[in-house]
Amino acid sequence: MQSTKITNRVLNADALAKAVADMQAILAQMDTPSQENCGADDSDPDSSVDITDITSEPKGAAEKVTTTSTRHLPSANTTEVPLKEELKPGYVIFPQPILVNESEKRTYQVGTFDGKPVYHYWSRAEQFLSSFEYATPFGKRFLLDEPDSLLPPENPADTNRHPTPGIWWPGPGNSNKKFRFQRYYSIRPSTLGGFGAYAVQPLEKGQVILVERPLLLTTHAQVSDDVLALPPAALAIYKSLDGGKSPSWVNEIKNRNCFDLRHKIGFFAIASRFNHACRHASNVSYTFDHLRKVMVLAANKDVEAGTELTINYGAPSSACLYTMYGFVCRCGACRPLTRRDLELMGADLRECARWGLADKKEIEW
């Protein structure tokens, strides 16, 4: 079991006890085969990774774009974009433009995926990654061969201002020096739901694929203030995360994307894009290095190129997953929730469909 989990609800002790009792009652009523129970993987492999650097930003003609995304972004962000002809493996892409350079008001389009525009921003290469020992899901180690990283630039002047000292977020606006392709995965539309991470090359068990600083490290109590205090580039990334359709978008995004990091919660531009898989179906494990304040993701089994990379959110069953995180799991490793399950759980199915928590097929029997 991982020490960090994505969490959905802020529960006090009483509410938690009630939720557990409710859930036990629901589960007692449900015809739940043992295969439904989902658990995190425990593995202990080795790591071997290397890097590719690029030294300049992609060039291309500026072009107006529109997006079909319903997620919240100020329309002013959909302005001039340098168009790249093709979507290269390993790019980090987003379903809508990310405002990365406040002064130039530019966003970056990479190309199209399934007929929809997708966008790319670069992660900044970390110069000192190999100097420190990092906590990985499989023990402490020096990452001599650097994984993809979203870490601070060596010159603090390169950072955008951030309410939390030491926190940095990515974007070409931060520096004109070296940027690195995301070599091990790309973030792209997923069959599980929304966007997800896919291996762009075969991964060996134990390979560290990502070391990432939080976009925001905060607490449940502080999240609203801290999110609203984010500078535009970081706020745009936060808003681009899953959710964000309702007036209470800050909490909605929080509920779907935050990682519980002991007394804090964290949001990540990339790690928060990894979808969930139940039981031992997840192929990536994660841990938060509290000393270095980085999230470290590593393959927990050999993975073929093109496979979706999934983590385990930590819920013990698909029913719990639904109750805690509000989505119907489609990972294939658990018994999918039925309409009856959802009814027993008191879910408003139309509301589920409206929020994309259950698609039409799932609610039409």
Ligand SMILES: C[S@@+](CC[C@H](N)C(=O)[O-])C[C@H]1O[C@@H](n2cnc3c(N)ncnc32)[C@H](O)[C@@H]1O
């Ligand atoms: C942390 S986000 C993961 C990235 C997200 N798919 C996106 O587009 O940004 C969690 C959300 O992804 C979706 N999701 C993750 N794992 C899923 C799964 N196994 N089945 C269905 N939906 C899933 C759910 O909508 C969930 O609220």
